[in-house]
Amino acid sequence: xxxATKTETSASHQVxxxxxxxxxxxxxxxxxxxxxxxxxxxxxxxxxxxISPGDPATLFQRLPQPPVATVANRSQPEARHLPKGVLxxxxxxxxxxxxxxxxxxxxxxxxxxxxxxxxxxxxxxxLGILTASxxxxxxxxxxxxxxxxxxxxxxxxxxxxxxxxxxQLSDLQREERELVAASETRKQQIAQQAESPKAGLVRQxxxxxxxxxxxxxxxxxxxxxxxxxxxxxxSPMGY
Amino acid sequence: xxxxxxxxSEAASxxxxxxxxxxxxxxxxxxxxxELGLVWRLIYLQVIAAPALRRKADSQQLMSLRPFSARRPxxxxxxxxxxxxxxxxxxYVHPFLFKQSPEGIAAQLxxxxxxxxxxxxxxxxTAKSGIPVAYALSDQVADQxxxxxxxxxxxxxxxxxxxxxxxxxxxxxxxxxxxxxxxAGIEYSLQKQLEPLARSAxxxxxxxxxxxxxxxxxxxxxxxxxxLQLTLDTRLQRAARTxxxxxxxxxxxxxxxxxxxxxxxGSLLALVSEPSYDSNHYSKADxxxxxxxxxxxxxxxxxxxxxxxVAIALETGDIQxxxxxxxxxxxxxxxxxxxxxxxxxxxxLLSVSEILAVSxxxxxxxxxxxxxxSVYYDWLMRLGIGKAVDSDLPFEASGQFKGKxxxxxxxxxxxxxAFGQGFSVTPLQMAQLHAVxxxxxxxxxxxxxxxLFNQAGQAVWKPSLPTQQIFxxxxxxxxxxxxxxxxxxxxxxxxxxxxxxxxxxTGTAQKAAGGYYTSARITSFVGIFPLASPRYxxxxxxxxxxxxxxxxSTVAAPVVKSVIETLITLEGIPPSKLLEVQGQAKE
Numbered sequence: 156x157x158x159a160t161k162t163e164t165s166a167s168h169q170v171x172x173x174x175x176x177x178x179x180x181x182x183x184x185x186x187x188x189x190x191x192x193x194x195x196x197x198x199x200x201x202x203x204x205x206i207s208p209g210d211p212a213t214l215f216q217r218l219p220q221p222p223v224a225t226v227a228n229r230s231q232p233e234a235r236h237l238p239k240g241v242l243x244x245x246x247x248x249x250x251x252x253x254x255x256x257x258x259x260x261x262x263x264x265x266x267x268x269x270x271x272x273x274x275x276x277x278x279x280x281x282l283g284i285l286t287a288s289x290x291x292x293x294x295x296x297x298x299x300x301x302x303x304x305x306x307x308x309x310x311x312x313x314x315x316x317x318x319x320x321x322x323q324l325s326d327l328q329r330e331e332r333e334l335v336a337a338s339e340t341r342k343q344q345i346a347q348q349a350e351s352p353k354a355g356l357v358r359q360x361x362x363x364x365x366x367x368x369x370x371x372x373x374x375x376x377x378x379x380x381x382x383x384x385x386x387x388x389x390s391p392m393g394y
Numbered sequence: 395x396x397x398x399x400x401x402x403s404e405a406a407s408x409x410x411x412x413x414x415x416x417x418x419x420x421x422x423x424x425x426x427x428x429e430l431g432l433v434w435r436l437i438y439l440q441v442i443a444a445p446a447l448r449r450k451a452d453s454q455q456l457m458s459l460r461p462f463s464a465r466r467p468x469x470x471x472x473x474x475x476x477x478x479x480x481x482x483x484x485x486y487v488h489p490f491l492f493k494q495s496p497e498g499i500a501a502q503l504x505x506x507x508x509x510x511x512x513x514x515x516x517x518x519x520t521a522k523s524g525i526p527v528a529y530a531l532s533d534q535v536a537d538q539x540x541x542x543x544x545x546x547x548x549x550x551x552x553x554x555x556x557x558x559x560x561x562x563x564x565x566x567x568x569x570x571x572x573x574x575x576x577x578a579g580i581e582y583s584l585q586k587q588l589e590p591l592a593r594s595a596x597x598x599x600x601x602x603x604x605x606x607x608x609x610x611x612x613x614x615x616x617x618x619x620x621x622l623q624l625t626l627d628t629r630l631q632r633a634a635r636t637x638x639x640x641x642x643x644x645x646x647x648x649x650x651x652x653x654x655x656x657x658x659x660g661s662l663l664a665l666v667s668e669p670s671y672d673s674n675h676y677s678k679a680d681x682x683x684x685x686x687x688x689x690x691x692x693x694x695x696x697x698x699x700x701x702x703x704v705a706i707a708l709e710t711g712d713i714q715x716x717x718x719x720x721x722x723x724x725x726x727x728x729x730x731x732x733x734x735x736x737x738x739x740x741x742x743l744l745s746v747s748e749i750l751a752v753s754x755x756x757x758x759x760x761x762x763x764x765x766x767x768s769v770y771y772d773w774l775m776r777l778g779i780g781k782a783v784d785s786d787l788p789f790e791a792s793g794q795f796k797g798k799x800x801x802x803x804x805x806x807x808x809x810x811x812a813f814g815q816g817f818s819v820t821p822l823q824m825a826q827l828h829a830v831x832x833x834x835x836x837x838x839x840x841x842x843x844x845x846l847f848n849q850a851g852q853a854v855w856k857p858s859l860p861t862q863q864i865f866x867x868x869x870x871x872x873x874x875x876x877x878x879x880x881x882x883x884x885x886x887x888x889x890x891x892x893x894x895x896x897x898x899x900t901g902t903a904q905k906a907a908g909g910y911y912t913s914a915r916i917t918s919f920v921g922i923f924p925l926a927s928p929r930y931x932x933x934x935x936x937x938x939x940x941x942x943x944x945x946x947s948t949v950a951a952p953v954v955k956s957v958i959e960t961l962i963t964l965e966g967i968p969p970s971k972l973l974e975v976q977g978q979a980k981e
């Protein structure tokens with residue numbers, strides 16, 4: 156109930172009527188803009204806002220405020236007891252029907268509040284480029300990393316293959332050496348055996364060689380007609 | 395602890411503003427100091443201590459890779475291997491590293507080494523380390539020993555030279571000693587061409603012991619495939635050796651040699667000197683045999699020198715092929731008597747060809763008396779008498795000849811030179827001089843090495859062989875046909891081969907010892923084959939054959955005949971009759 160909430164305030168505090176701007180901030184946190192706005196004489200029609208006990212706005216307490224001299228109070232004799240400077244300083248709400256109480260951080264949202272637009276959402280160009288390049292370089296890094304792994308694996312594999320091939324090469328070279336040595340030794344043994352009289356071999360002499368004189372060129376002679384082939388031999392041929 | 399806590403709390407209560415800042419500074423200082431320390435350590439390790447650390451790392455990680463670089467093989471004309479390197483291992487044992495008992499290790503090694511375990515166990519007790527156990531183990535045995543995985547065993551790889559032909563080519567090829575350095579023959583004279591490029595590299599191994607290729611320098615694996623090719627024909631060498639040994643054994647001669655030379659370029663197809671030694675077991679041989687006596691020992695050529703004298707006389711124009719001289723049988727020159735070998739009976743008028751055929755000393759003296767001694771001397775010097783032949787075999791001796799003064803002053807000198815005595819040459823030089831007659835007057839360099847060839851058959855290195863024209867072709871043709879007459883009708887009859895024509899000259903010289911001629915002889919025969927267009931010179935020399943019938947014609951000529959017969963069958967030389975028939979058919 157509206158009346159109930161309003162009784163929460165302290166006795167010395169002047170509760171203003173509900174038709175005054177109720178945006179309140181502690182004096183240190185108010186911006187100059189807001190301050191100038193608030194000190195302008197304005198009248199608002201306000202709608203009473205109910206603050207339930209669970210509202211977060213109730214987390215904030217209202218700090219005791221120094222008594223504020225209003226226009227109505229100025230003429231009163233208590234006003235003269237105020238120190239000199241108080242009246243000189245711009246009083247919040249002087250000359251205005253509305254004055255704001257120093258209600259510290261109880262924020263009340265109002266639909267009429269103009270929500271000032273934040274600075275432009277378009278990022279500056281250099282930032283865009285930076286982000287794009289970061290994304291691109293991440294991709295490149297991943298690709299390169301995959302490539303590094305692949306190449307490393309391939310290099311290890313090729314080294315292993317080379318080592319095996321080298322072992323094979325030295326084995327083959329060894330075998331070749333042994334083969335040559337064995338064959339040459341065998342040749343020598345055979346020649347020695349051939350020389351011994353037990354082998355029953357005779358030395359080759361020109362008398363055992365047939366020399367055929369090469370044929371001189373002659374005109375092509377038709378070969379004589381072939382005799383008819385002998386009938387197929389059923390038994391295997393032998394000599 | 396408590397005091398620092400109280401201090402901190404005092405500080406906290408005292409100067410609430412400065413304590414966080416001081417702590418911050420302290421932490422920062424500690425971190426910065428740590429970082430500086432790390433930087434200094436880094437600089438120290440990477441820059442100052444780097445060389446020493448790298449050496450340490452290399453010594454631990456790298457092992458030297460020495461692919462088996464063999465001394466180049468020596469092959470003959472047809473590719474038969476005369477000398478080849480083998481990979482062998484020497485087994486050393488260090489008993490102080492044994493993990494098992496010496497007897498157990500001896501029992502494991504004994505069957506592989508073919509020795510008794512007891513012997514080996516006793517051997518292991520002789521020293522603590524470095525005991526040589528076995529030499530020249532083959533690769534297979536070495537692998538078997540390695541598979542035993544016994545601690546304290548060391549196998550050193552080495553090279554061993556194998557000579558498959560053994561005694562056959564030892565006089566030409568020579569041998570290498572234990573340091574693999576040639577000591578005789580071609581192994582010694584062509585040491586530089588035979589030794590391969592030393593290859594070795596420090597390489598790293600991977601976890602399984604395989605060699606990693608990243609440190610292997612380029613070209614390390616290119617096998618050295620070059621081999622030294624000789625001009626020898628092993629088959630002819632074997633046949634020549636057999637024939638020579640037979641005659642030497644029959645006449646109980648001290649030593650003998652057979653030289654077969656191609657007259658066109660001086661390449662030697664066979665160079666046999668008996669007795670020979672086995673290059674594989676050179677330590678058991680008489681060191682006298684290590685030099686080839688065919689080119690390191692001098693002898694007086696005797697009658698084999700006569701055709702060369704005739705060529706000189708014909709070349710100077712002092713005699714004609716039809717000239718005739720009177721053979722008195724015995725003459726006196728300068729107070730010295732000269733007579734024929736067989737008898738002192740006069741033979742009458744002889745033509746130059748007949749003088750050669752019967753080998754008349756007196757006839758030769760008369761022939762050479764037609765030539766002025768100084769001219770004669772110059773011709774002999776041009777032929778290279780008294781100088782070495784300069785072949786590619788080592789330990790060559792240069793002949794001996796008198797000085798010009800003495801030669802021209804005393805008439806006995808040209809007279810004895812006329813029939814081949816009073817000076818000395820090596821058998822190889824004698825073959826070279828007859829090649830001059832056979833190839834149309836060119837002095838060629840006898841050589842055994844064809845060159846260094848790679849597997850593709852390309853010559854990588856060839857020896858330089860100078861030649862020089864001495865006689866004119868007409869002169870030499872005349873002399874060679876006269877030598878054909880020697881074989882047909884003269885003392886060279888034992889060398890006749892049916893169907894073929896060859897020229898030859900016998901030689902029987904008395905050996906001089908202590909200033910006197912002894913009864914010891916040195917017999918020789920030289921053959922030029924084929925007669926019509928000579929290709930080969932065959933010289934056989936037998937030193938000190940014993941017996942009354944030991945002459946050049948009986949000892950040496952049959953050897954030359956059998957060598958030429960083998961040459962015919964190897965080279966397929968058609969008989970001269972066939973060539974005549976063919977020539978007639980072409981006309």
